[in-house]
Amino acid sequence: MPSSRASTKVIVIGGGGTLGSSTALHLLRAGYTPSNITVLDTYPIPSAQSAGNDLNKIMGVRIRNPVDKQLSLEARDMWRNDEVFKPYFHNTGRLDCAHTSESIASLRKSYEAILKAESGLEKTHHWLSTEDEILARAPLLDRQQIKGWKAIYSEDGGWLAAAKAINSIGQVLKEKGVTFGFGRAGTFKKPLFDEDGATTIGIETVDGTQYFADKVVLAAGAWSPTLVDLEGQCCSKAWVYAHMQLTPEEAAEYKECPVVYNSELGFFFEPNEKGVIKVCDEFPGFTRFKHHQPYGASSTKLISVPRSHAKHPTDTIPDESDASIRRAISAFLPRFRQKELFNRALCWCTDTADANLLICEHPKWKNFILATGDSGHSFKILPNIGKHVVELIEGTLAEDLAESWKWRPGSGDPLISRRAAPARDLSGLPGWNHEEPSDDDKDVKDVAVSLASVKIGENMAEKVVEDRGRVGVKVLA
Structure with missing residues (x-):
């Protein structure tokens, strides 16, 4: 493959998100011709429906298994040193806390594992x-x-300016001349096959545009199970966040505050440069099961189908989520318990049963690569995960990584994954107000029209919506 990099054409579906943008970047760095790399997404980089299009994400080293440890340490070094990513790592430290006997015992076990993990x-x-x-x-x-809390303090931890980091990749892709397709022309419909019916030669988007390539990478995050049949290996789930606006004086007091996480309450970050704090509660997630037929499935099946705030900005969050976020604020930031919350929204990820990624060639479709299954822990590896996707494309992926990320239907239940309990469905939850389902093609068409004035690679992370009273609008500040 190295000798043919200059001529190999690659399509990255979901290229405006975390795994997709990283893959496109590492294709460039590996020497692929920029015009032969096609990045497709419903929205420009950073894609408005990507979980990575967020104010911030937690940074920390994960040592659950050797693969996680390797990826975390690689990523840590790149966040510290790579000019594309370095400006977006805020090394404030991370405080992992526990306050019940069970959670303290679990936290202590984690600490003892860290002591044995070496690598400093x-x-x-x-x-x-x-x-x-x-x-x-x-x-x-x-x-x-x-009172009664125990904690692990990590000097390596902190937070990542998520949308800005993906946007940084977008700027590189634009400057190098990568090909882009957004709106209906960037929204996946189906793969295209050679005469044998099994060798992928490209894809068709919902507007009928056909793109041809030697390799296709599907990195559509929570939308992946709705696009192609993953045979139950992934379950898409939503978590909830809210923002608080601090005064300049309040924000100054919390500057350089570590990320504070409690497995039974949630977590919060230091204020960003505009004085906005993000607070999340901790729970096993929400699903949204619908009868749906992804490509490759012989009939409809029950699949958790994401519903993004990008397309549905007036959607609200369940009452119980609002209450649990308030509980987290009362524990972490009691002086702000009366503060107004804005940008309350759902953030969609997709879990695998074992919380390992799903990065492999589709077993039935040659040259169709899957890069999904983030399990809510993948943003921290934005700088380096694309390198390993490129290794898979080229047939050089390390054996331990290939084994961890292989196609594995029937290996467990992604509805619970490695979380404390199964996710609960949004249907019927009080407070979750949403429009009646609308035609997806119409939604995408409307998106395409709204993008007419957007310049590819423009810093969408700087587009701040000022209407902070509007519930459910995702704002990047």
């Missing part, structure tokens, strides 16, 4: 056993709220 992690992670030790790392936490 034992020097950058610290066990905090008292309120005083926790407050020394995060002095603006409330002593009364953290």
Whole structure:
């Protein structure tokens, strides 16, 4: 493959999101001809319906297994040193907390695993056993709220300016001359095959445009199971977030505050440069099961189908989510418990049963590559995951990575994955107000019209919606 890089054509579906944009970047870095790389997405980079199009994401080293550890350490080094990513890593530290006997025992087990993991992690992670030790790392936490808490403090942790980092990739792709397709011309409909019916030669989008290539990469995140039949390997789920606006004086007090995470409450980040704090609750996620027939399925099946705020900006969040986010605020930031919340929204990811990625060639469609199954933990590997997708394309992917990411239907239940409980369906949940389902093609057509004035690679992360009272509108500040 290296000798043919200059002539090989590659299509990346979902190229405006996390795994897709990283793949496009590493195709460039590997020497593929820019005009032979086609990035397709319903929205420009950073794609408005990508989970990565977000204010911020948690950064930390994950050592659940050797593959996770390898990817985390690779990514950490790139966030620190790679000029495309370095400006978007805020190394404020990370505080993982627990307050029940069960969660403390689990946290202690995690700490002991860190001590055995080598790679210098034992020097950058610290066990905090008292309120005083926790407050020394995060002095603006409330002593009364953290009684009995234990914590791990990670010097390697912090947060990532997510949308801005993907946009940084978009700028590189634009400058190098990568081919783009957005709106209806960027929305996947079906693969195209050679006369044998099994060798992929391109794809067709919903407007009828046909793109031809030697390799096709499907990296559509939570939308992947709705586009092609993954045989139950992935289940798309939503988590909830909300923003709070701080005054300049309040924001200054929280500057350089570590990310604070509690497995039974949620987490929050330091204010960004505009004084906005993001708060999330922690729970097993929501699904949205519908009868749907992805390409390759012989009939309709029950699939959790994402519903993005990009297409449905007036959707609200369930009442229980609003209440649990308020509980998290009361524990982490009690002085702000009366603050108005805005941009309350759902963020869609897709889980596999074992929380490992699904990165492999489709077993029935030659040259059709899957890159999905983020399981809610993949943004931190934005800088490096695309390198390994390119290795798969070229047939050089390491054996341990290939084994971890292989096609594996029937290997477990992605509805629960490795979380505390199965996800619950949104249907019938009080407070989740949403329009009646509309025709998807019409939605995409409307999107295409709205993108007429958008320049490819424009910094969408800087487009701030000022109407903070509007519930459910995803705002990047």
